[in-house]
Every structure is written in C-alpha cells, then in structure tokens.
Amino acid sequence: MSLVSRIKELAKTQKITIAELERKVDLPNGTIRRWDASVPSITNLQKVATFFNVSLDYLAGRNRNSDVIEAIAAHINPDATAEELAEILAYIEERRKFYTQQAPVDLVPVAAEHDEVVAAFVAENPDFKYLVNETMSADEAVSAVKAFIEIYKQNNL
Structure with missing residues (x-):
C-alpha cells in the first residue's frame, strides 16, 4: 500500500476527506495527493502522523x-x-x-532497480541501507526508500 493510500485509509477511519485533513494539519490544498509522485518533507509527514497518532514507520509502510x-x-x-x-x-x-x-530485507537494491533517482543516490552512497522486516512491492520499496533518502539528506547523515 502506498503512502497516499495509507493516509486515505486513515482519513476514512476518521470520516474525513483528504482536503479536510490538509486543512486540519495546515497543508496547502492537494499536497497529499502529490506525494504519489514526489517525496514529502519530514515536517509534513510528521504533521499527518501526529494527527492520526501513528508513527512515521507506519505511514511509510514499514510497520x-x-x-x-x-x-x-x-x-x-x-x-x-x-x-x-x-x-x-x-x-x-x-x-x-x-x-x-523474519530476516531483515534491504529495500535499497530493489528500489534502485526500479528508480533512477534512487540508483543515482546509491551510486554516490554505496553503504546506504534500508532494512525492513517484511516484503513489499517494488513501488512501495521505491516510495519508502525515497522518503528515507529525504530524511537522510535533511539530517546530513
């Protein structure tokens, strides 16, 4: 399940629309829907996670x-x-x-195979790993790794 799909499910359980969620967490209209094609900031992800009282790991599909x-x-x-x-x-x-x-799985090689941006980042950072304890689709792996790369860059790790 993608990040946006997971947020839609959470919104559904709260009986609110994505537009209402965006207003409640002070995000511009249409921001969350764009996350299917772009990497959200950690600040915006945290706003959504806090609103639903879930972890960032849960939003990223890692838990x-x-x-x-x-x-x-x-x-x-x-x-x-x-x-x-x-x-x-x-x-x-x-x-x-x-x-x-379950043995941890490194999502980085899977994501790098399916996304040029991830592949370029991995080429520059060969020791970069993202271990999870479950399998996921290639699209989910790309989305999760891109979100982790963004966190990695924001924190200068």
Whole structure:
C-alpha cells in the first residue's frame, strides 16, 4: 500500500476527506495527493502522523505489526469474555513472533532497480541501507526508500 493510500485509509477511519485533513494539519490544498509522485518533507509527514497518532514507520509502510494489531483491536467486542481476550492475545503474540523471526530485507537494491533517482543516490552512497522486516512491492520499496533518502539528506547523515 502506498503512502497516499495509507493516509486515505486513515482519513476514512476518521470520516474525513483528504482536503479536510490538509486543512486540519495546515497543508496547502492537494499536497497529499502529490506525494504519489514526489517525496514529502519530514515536517509534513510528521504533521499527518501526529494527527492520526501513528508513527512515521507506519505511514511509510514499514510497520506491518501495527497493521495486524490495529486490525485485531478494531474487531474486539467490548463484551468479549476473558477466554476470548486470551485467544486474541495469544494470536497477537504468535504474529509478533512471526514478524520478529523474519530476516531483515534491504529495500535499497530493489528500489534502485526500479528508480533512477534512487540508483543515482546509491551510486554516490554505496553503504546506504534500508532494512525492513517484511516484503513489499517494488513501488512501495521505491516510495519508502525515497522518503528515507529525504530524511537522510535533511539530517546530513
């Protein structure tokens, strides 16, 4: 799922439009939709993350554990029995173990294969790595790596 798609889903859960979100976080009209084709600033990403009370990792699609836990939490019946809650917690623990057992994947080579900007940056910074614990599509990898490159550059790392 792309950054913009993830933000749209979050907006949908809050029952607001992207335009309303932009007004609430003081972004110019149409800013978020342009993020499909450009790299947003860390400041603007942080505004959106803060509004939804999620991490930048979640917005970038790097924290799939949160997806699973949030999906489960959204479906918990407030009248669930102690036994049902114990089953849910056991499932969450099983998923946590699954995700922590996966070997990290470096997204940089995948993104460099599919994007000239990333490839040029990697050529200049051969030690640059971006490790994640899940697989993602090439488009998601490019988007995530570009966002990380922007953070990398802004912080002079």
